[in-house]
Amino acid sequence: MPKLTDNGKMTLTIDGISMSTPAWKILNLHVLKQPAPQRGSDRLIPGSSGVIPYRRRNTVAVHSLQMLISGTHDRTGTNNDDRVQQLLTNVDYLNYQVVYPPGTGDGTRAAVLTTSGQLVPLTADIHVLGMEFGEVSLDSTWMKAVLEISIPAGEFT
Numbered sequence: 001m002p003k004l005t006d007n008g009k010m011t012l013t014i015d016g017i018s019m020s021t022p023a024w025k026i027l028n029l030h031v032l033k034q035p036a037p038q039r040g041s042d043r044l045i046p047g048s049s050g051v052i053p054y055r056r057r058n059t060v061a062v063h064s065l066q067m068l069i070s071g072t073h074d075r076t077g078t079n080n081d082d083r084v085q086q087l088l089t090n091v092d093y094l095n096y097q098v099v100y101p102p103g104t105g106d107g108t109r110a111a112v113l114t115t116s117g118q119l120v121p122l123t124a125d126i127h128v129l130g131m132e133f134g135e136v137s138l139d140s141t142w143m144k145a146v147l148e149i150s151i152p153a154g155e156f157t
Contacts, residue, residue, distance in 0.1 A: 009116030014098050014128065015109045019065075019147075022073040023090045026147065027066045032113050036061050036154025058154035062129070065147040069094070071140040083140040091133075091143070099131045099147075111149075113156045122156035 010029040012019040019026045036058035042051035071087030073079055080086040101107050108125035115122075127150045134144035 011114045013112045014126070015102075015111075017097055018075075019067075021075040022070065022077040023075040023086075024067055024069045024094065027068060029065070029113070031063050031065070032156060033115075034061070034155070036151075061151045061154045063149050063151070065149060067131075067145040067147055069143045069145055071137075071142060087136075087140050087143055091145075094131065099128050101128075108152065111156070124151050124153060124156040126151050 010032075012026060012029055012032070019029075037060070038056040039059035040054055040056040042053050044051055069087065069090050071080075071083035071090070074086065074090065075093065098109070102109060106125075108127055111124050111126045113122040113124070129148040129150055132146045132148070134146065136143040
């Protein structure tokens, strides 16, 4: 199984569920530190050179989070010799607890991003847009996946 890296001591929870467990891990949490995309444009002045500049504002950010999902352990670290069943169990847990839209409110989930050396964790309300499955190892010890999220405010604050 590819080594589940420590993301430089970054952690993410979505609705209180850790995204760094023995059963799954997000490999590219660093992308969540990017500044928000901006929306807005300048106004073209017909018949004149240049434009009238207008202020830009932050807008929604969409991120593709690369994951490894394990078939050898559950989220608490308990080993399971039935790798296929454990892999399916871990996928089902993620689907029901993280991916499927919540049935209340505006459909967002509370996310908390913590980095080493940071005194106060960063937070954001996010939409989980889905999870796409990729390559599975021949012995079902791991599976690649991509968790797609959007941050309506553009970034964690």
